Amino acid sequence: MNFEKVLFGFFIVLALTLNFxxxxxxxxxPEHHHAxxxxxxxxxxxxxxxxxxxDRSQIGSVLLATSLVADLQLLIAAFTWGYAAYATxxxxxxxxxxxxxxxxxxxxxANLISVTLLxxxxxxxxx
Amino acid sequence: MNDxxxxxxxxxxxxxxxxxxVYSLSVFGMTQIPGLDEAGNVVQVGYLDAxxxxxxxxxxxxxxxxxxxxxxxxxxxxxxxxxxxVIAWLYSIGTIISLFVDPQFRAVMARSRFSRxxxxxxxxxxxxxxFGHTGRMIVRGLLxxxxxxxxxxxxxxxxxxxxxxxxxxxxxxLAGSVxxxxxxxxxxxxxDIKHCIGVLAITNKDHANLTIAITxxxxxxxxxxxxxxxxRRVAANMASFGTDLTVDPYTIFAQRFYLxxxxxxxxxxxxxxxxxxxxxxRKKMKPPMGRWILAGIGRFGSRLALKLDEAxxxxxxxxxxxxxxxxxxxxVLGRGxxxxxxxxxxxxxxxxxxAGTGDDMDNLSIxxxxxxxxxxxxxxxxxxxxxxxxxxxxxxxxxxxxRSLIVARRILAVATTPLLPVFNDHLVSQDDSFARxxxxxxxxxxxGRSPSLWTLALTGVWVESIRAASRENVxxxxxxxxxxxxxxxxxxxxxxxxxxxxxxxxxFLPGPSQELIEGDTLLFAGRGGARREMLFxxxxxxxxxxxxxxxxxxxxxxxxxxxRKRAS
Numbered sequence: 001m002n003f004e005k006v007l008f009g010f011f012i013v014l015a016l017t018l019n020f021x022x023x024x025x026x027x028x029x030p031e032h033h034h035a036x037x038x039x040x041x042x043x044x045x046x047x048x049x050x051x052x053x054x055d056r057s058q059i060g061s062v063l064l065a066t067s068l069v070a071d072l073q074l075l076i077a078a079f080t081w082g083y084a085a086y087a088t089x090x091x092x093x094x095x096x097x098x099x100x101x102x103x104x105x106x107x108x109x110a111n112l113i114s115v116t117l118l119x120x121x122x123x124x125x126x127x
Numbered sequence: 128m129n130d131x132x133x134x135x136x137x138x139x140x141x142x143x144x145x146x147x148x149v150y151s152l153s154v155f156g157m158t159q160i161p162g163l164d165e166a167g168n169v170v171q172v173g174y175l176d177a178x179x180x181x182x183x184x185x186x187x188x189x190x191x192x193x194x195x196x197x198x199x200x201x202x203x204x205x206x207x208x209x210x211x212x213v214i215a216w217l218y219s220i221g222t223i224i225s226l227f228v229d230p231q232f233r234a235v236m237a238r239s240r241f242s243r244x245x246x247x248x249x250x251x252x253x254x255x256x257x258f259g260h261t262g263r264m265i266v267r268g269l270l271x272x273x274x275x276x277x278x279x280x281x282x283x284x285x286x287x288x289x290x291x292x293x294x295x296x297x298x299x300x301l302a303g304s305v306x307x308x309x310x311x312x313x314x315x316x317x318x319d320i321k322h323c324i325g326v327l328a329i330t331n332k333d334h335a336n337l338t339i340a341i342t343x344x345x346x347x348x349x350x351x352x353x354x355x356x357x358x359r360r361v362a363a364n365m366a367s368f369g370t371d372l373t374v375d376p377y378t379i380f381a382q383r384f385y386l387x388x389x390x391x392x393x394x395x396x397x398x399x400x401x402x403x404x405x406x407x408x409r410k411k412m413k414p415p416m417g418r419w420i421l422a423g424i425g426r427f428g429s430r431l432a433l434k435l436d437e438a439x440x441x442x443x444x445x446x447x448x449x450x451x452x453x454x455x456x457x458x459v460l461g462r463g464x465x466x467x468x469x470x471x472x473x474x475x476x477x478x479x480x481x482a483g484t485g486d487d488m489d490n491l492s493i494x495x496x497x498x499x500x501x502x503x504x505x506x507x508x509x510x511x512x513x514x515x516x517x518x519x520x521x522x523x524x525x526x527x528x529x530r531s532l533i534v535a536r537r538i539l540a541v542a543t544t545p546l547l548p549v550f551n552d553h554l555v556s557q558d559d560s561f562a563r564x565x566x567x568x569x570x571x572x573x574x575g576r577s578p579s580l581w582t583l584a585l586t587g588v589w590v591e592s593i594r595a596a597s598r599e600n601v602x603x604x605x606x607x608x609x610x611x612x613x614x615x616x617x618x619x620x621x622x623x624x625x626x627x628x629x630x631x632x633x634x635f636l637p638g639p640s641q642e643l644i645e646g647d648t649l650l651f652a653g654r655g656g657a658r659r660e661m662l663f664x665x666x667x668x669x670x671x672x673x674x675x676x677x678x679x680x681x682x683x684x685x686x687x688x689x690x691r692k693r694a695s
Binding site: 054056 | 591612615667668679684
């Protein structure tokens with residue numbers, strides 16, 4: 001068993017599932033989306049990225065790229081949420097929420113690509 | 128490019144001048160003649176209107192939109208200027224079209240396109256002079272190994288054929304004199320074309336090859352030149368000014384024949400290594416000892432006679448030229464195609480026959496007649512024309528000397544795997560036990576098909592994983608490189624390392640525990656899949672370390688640090 005792979009697989013899949021959990025629901029309904037879930041998805045995605053630091057293999061670098069994309073999207077989403085909640089008077093309106101959720105949707109896609117790559121690599125190298 | 132513009136300008140001078148003259152005069156006249164508008168007022172035609180009207184008149188497009196209906200005076204004027212304008216226009220168009228179909232112009236166009244394509248090449252390529260059967264075989268082989276080619280060929284039809292052939296259509300190719308210095312310059316001899324890695328002079332004219340070799344050695348002494356030459360005089364001449372390889376198909380064949388006589392195992396191993404990858408491995412062949420008959424003692428026959436002398440094999444010569452016969456006692460005058468001459472030469476008591484005349488049909492006839500008289504003969508035939516392949520295949524000859532194939536194989540071997548000739552020389556100079564070891568090891572991995580050969584230089588991107596290993600204080604040995612890095616169980620790749628070159632020292636058939644360091648060059652023979660796996664292991668930074676230590680090497684920086692701490 002390859003411990004590194006277990007750990008990385010765990011984090012990358014967890015990032016995907018958390019992100020998915022945040023994403024599902026009506027896009028502008030605040031009751032369907034919880035800030036904590038977005039935060040958790042961001043944290044887990046960041047950890048998965050850091051685990052790919054220093055990996056110079058072909059697939060390793062692509063995985064690093066895709067998880068960087070996911071991080072970027074989630075960071076913007078989280079920042080938007082924070083800004084709307086604390087710096088504007090209107091708070092998190094359904095308009096703002098819609099753009100936050102669509103950003104996390106983009107991150108979800110990047111997570112999906114990461115997982116697909118992970119599976120492809122596992123099949124290619126049977127060691 | 129400059130040539131094209133210059134040629135166009137020179138040809139277009141008269142028609143353009145005529146057109147401008149007629150056009151401007153017509154426009155001027157048009158503006159001078161007064162017209163009438165709908166209300167009946169006198170109006171002058173403006174310059175824009177005049178220019179526009181004459182343009183659609185001259186080009187015979189003839190839109191009906193004119194500012195106002197013409198007066199009779201205007202119509203008369205237009206009637207007069209109509210014909211000169213149309214004629215001047217058609218004259219210009221006609222000249223341009225005739226320029227495009229002009230052979231001289233097309234040659235200039237083809238040359239500039241060729242030069243542009245050569246300059247745009249982004250990988251190593253050879254200049255190939257001559258694209259006959261040999262050239263075709265060589266270029267195909269080069270392309271298979273990822274090396275490109277710029278082709279110059281005398282025959283225009285062949286170049287046309289190339290552009291229709293999907294295999295070669297993307298290569299820069301030019302019809303022209305192969306010995307023309309300017310063409311060679313354009314094809315890559317020019318100093319600023321960096322990707323040119325050598326010159327192959329393989330036309331079937333010795334003198335042309337000689338000229339090409341001299342030209343390229345003078346202009347670019349650093350580029351290797353591989354040349355074909357069928358006479359000893361030219362070969363010696365070429366070698367005298369530093370041609371890197373001269374290929375004389377008859378000498379090569381004579382040497383191989385000698386090898387087959389003296390050591391069938393060496394011959395067999397060499398044959399495996401130089402045959403086209405993926406074809407069926409040939410079986411061992413043993414030319415018999417005893418008296419031979421040598422029909423035809425020209426360029427081919429005389430080289431074989433030398434080797435027969437060297438092998439101390441008795442032989443009887445048959446030839447049509449009395450002067451050649453005169454030098455050799457006990458020779459028979461005749462073609463050898465008739466039973467009588469063959470019987471005179473003692474075909475019944477001979478062990479083998481060599482049909483070495485310059486005529487393919489004669490050679491076939493000699494072999495067929497001789498085999499009828501003595502079916503146990505070992506038959507060797509010389510084939511000149513590559514189109515007779517099927518005939519010679521069907522002729523029951525045990526060994527066929529195919530000129531273009533011999534040249535193509537030798538040049539390809541040197542051009543793509545420079546270490547192979549080194550290995551072959553070693554194989555020939557060693558005793559039979561070395562050849563038997565190579566034979567056994569190749570047989571184990573080859574699966575009945577002849578091997579692919581590849582050279583692996585541990586430099587550039589291929590050395591990264593070796594460096595990664597030395598950072599981990601792990602030394603990589605040959606056995607690690609020849610393991611499959613992608614399977615869970617240890618599985619050896621189907622290949623044999625023939626030669627390891629390190630600086631000036633060479634290790635033949637290095638053992639599995641041979642340590643590899645940066646800068647080594649290795650020559651492998653094996654199945655093509657093995658090469659892919661090997662390159663995979665080399666590009667994957669941790670694969671070799673994992674193979675060498677037997678433990679999985681973490682790929683991320685954090686996990687690597689943890690693993691190192693745990694180990695210490």
